[in-house]
Amino acid sequence: MSEQYFDREASTTINHGADSPFVLLCEHANAYIPAAYNQLGLNTEAAQSHIAWDIGAAGLTRQLCEELQAVAVLQNYSRLLYDCNREPSSPTAIPTQGEDAPIPGNAAISPAERQLREQRVYYPFHAAVDHLLQQRDAAGLASVIVTVHSFTPSYRGTRRDVDIGVLSDPGDERLAQQLLQSLTGGDYRVAANEPYSATDGVTFSLKRHAVASGRLSVMLEIRNDLISDTSEHNRWSSTLGNALNQALSQL
Numbered sequence: 001m002s003e004q005y006f007d008r009e010a011s012t013t014i015n016h017g018a019d020s021p022f023v024l025l026c027e028h029a030n031a032y033i034p035a036a037y038n039q040l041g042l043n044t045e046a047a048q049s050h051i052a053w054d055i056g057a058a059g060l061t062r063q064l065c066e067e068l069q070a071v072a073v074l075q076n077y078s079r080l081l082y083d084c085n086r087e088p089s090s091p092t093a094i095p096t097q098g099e100d101a102p103i104p105g106n107a108a109i110s111p112a113e114r115q116l117r118e119q120r121v122y123y124p125f126h127a128a129v130d131h132l133l134q135q136r137d138a139a140g141l142a143s144v145i146v147t148v149h150s151f152t153p154s155y156r157g158t159r160r161d162v163d164i165g166v167l168s169d170p171g172d173e174r175l176a177q178q179l180l181q182s183l184t185g186g187d188y189r190v191a192a193n194e195p196y197s198a199t200d201g202v203t204f205s206l207k208r209h210a211v212a213s214g215r216l217s218v219m220l221e222i223r224n225d226l227i228s229d230t231s232e233h234n235r236w237s238s239t240l241g242n243a244l245n246q247a248l249s250q251l
Helices: 035-041 057-068 111-138 174-183 204-209 230-249
Strands: 011-014 022-026 071-075 144-151 164-167 190-192 217-223
Touching: 011 111, 022 057, 022 111, 057 071, 057 144, 057 230, 071 111, 111 204, 144 204, 164 174, 174 190, 174 217, 174 230, 204 217, 217 230
Parallel strands: 022 071, 022 144, 144 217, 164 190
Antiparallel strands: 011 071, 164 217
């Protein structure tokens, strides 16, 4: 492929001047695949499904951004092109397999194609986050990293018995532990490190932008059928925003 096929910026920053301590990241905010990639060989349903992005996560992130008066950085390409929440060396950075079918357009790609996707998707996204954090550091603002994700109610035939997952990297579990306490007692099921955990390689952004520099951080996983429309975004942004503020105040 050619660089010209990447026809949008890798990320969008919302509420850039906000001085709230929270910095929201949504690495799987969009299902967009440039037309030249022919949906990576997938049919339209699959190319818009949960394997391509985190359904509802972008809307929730935007609403939570307003709730917390926080800044947010959202990814503008499908994670099927390049997953910005994976180590670049990980096989799943460019996945070749969906939930139940292969992804033809990612099979046996050339080193040049892999490098192109890194240069147009991965590096610009994380450079935007780095630049934002450097600006905030220079302004004397604390930055607490919160990554926002969603997950399917069932995966490969197994029902997931959780509504909210609170994930942390083993390098710093302070905010996650406190947030779990703040969320306890609601009319939802909350669990630590479910339905994924750091052992699945999903805390890359936390490591890169928070743990390595001593910033507080947490990863949120919300069941995607709970955040499918605006009214649900409002409900969950209120619940999560209150819990995040409470948790941070305890630290």
